[in-house]
Amino acid sequence: MTVVAVFNQKGGVGKTTATANLAAAMAKNGLAPLAIDFDPxxxxxxxxxxxxxxxxxxxxxxxxxxxxxxxVHTLPNGVNFIPSHMELAKVDMMLSQNRRDLRRLKKALVDEMLSMDGVPVLIDCCPMLGVLSLSALIAADVVLVPVTAEYLALNGAQQLDQTLRGLAAKGIKRPRKVFINRYQRGHPTSEKVALELTHRYGTDFCRTRVFESQSVLEGIGQYQDVFTFAPDSEGAEDFSYLLDELIECGFIKVSM
Ligand SMILES: Nc1ncnc2c1ncn2[C@@H]1O[C@H](COP(=O)(O)OP(=O)(O)OP(=O)(O)O)[C@@H](O)[C@H]1O
Ligand SMILES: [Mg+2]
Known part of the structure; x- marks a missing residue:
């Protein structure tokens, strides 16, 4: 099983877009993933x-x-999905950072066998490090970090690394991989951020670059993942390749 928390403390970097499209790519490959909206x-x-x-x-x-x-709802694209609601914001305030509360999501995923062998789980986190995000990081086996081609998104990834180091010191070690999103070839900031990510993260920086894509953007406007909206687009190809890379390197474990 692999439970993937999709997280970056910076807002608007593509956590939700990546969760939706990677889950759709998984479903297209017959993996029947579970996606959880964990954002108020x-x-x-x-x-x-x-x-x-x-x-x-x-x-x-x-x-x-x-x-x-x-x-759990099964969506038309084959993704099993647990939705969220704005009331979830209350949970972030209600729950304390005690061990029991923070482990509730993990315990339920295990007890209810929702993260059985070969069924990937994707958790779309909110852009804040509160009880909800900590719960998601604890429930996760690995953390996938989208970084847009801008400097503040790099900061978000750096803050996440600090959090992960804090968790590791408590015996909760979560490997992470970073990918660049909304990449624009030849654009100076895109190139600089990509170079910086290569330098900082080495092999933990995905080879696959998800380009700025009209199909991804328009698909979202039509409430569709990119595989449904434009199956032959470069956006669909990018998320297919990203999934392939994450599976090939063993970051996401599946049984095909
Ligand atoms: N590869 C892409 N090409 C074009 N547009 C994109 C791409 N990735 C994300 N976007 C757009 O960027 C915006 C932010 O993306 P998204 O909502 O996925 O970010 P987020 O990290 O989940 O945000 P938040 O932190 O608020 O939850 C959205 O309008 C989305 O459509
Ligand atoms: Mg989001």
């Missing part, structure tokens, strides 16, 4: 076309003690 902004939920009441979302798991498996 509920952008992934909006993209899914669902409009659930709070209790039927991940908020219901925390507030009403619903089983995670009772909250």
């Amino acid at each position: 902004q509920a952008h992934l939920t909006a993209l899914s076309g669902l409009n659930p009441t709070a209790k039927d979302t991940i908020y219901g798991f925390y507030q009403d003690k619903h089983a995670l498996s009772d909250l």
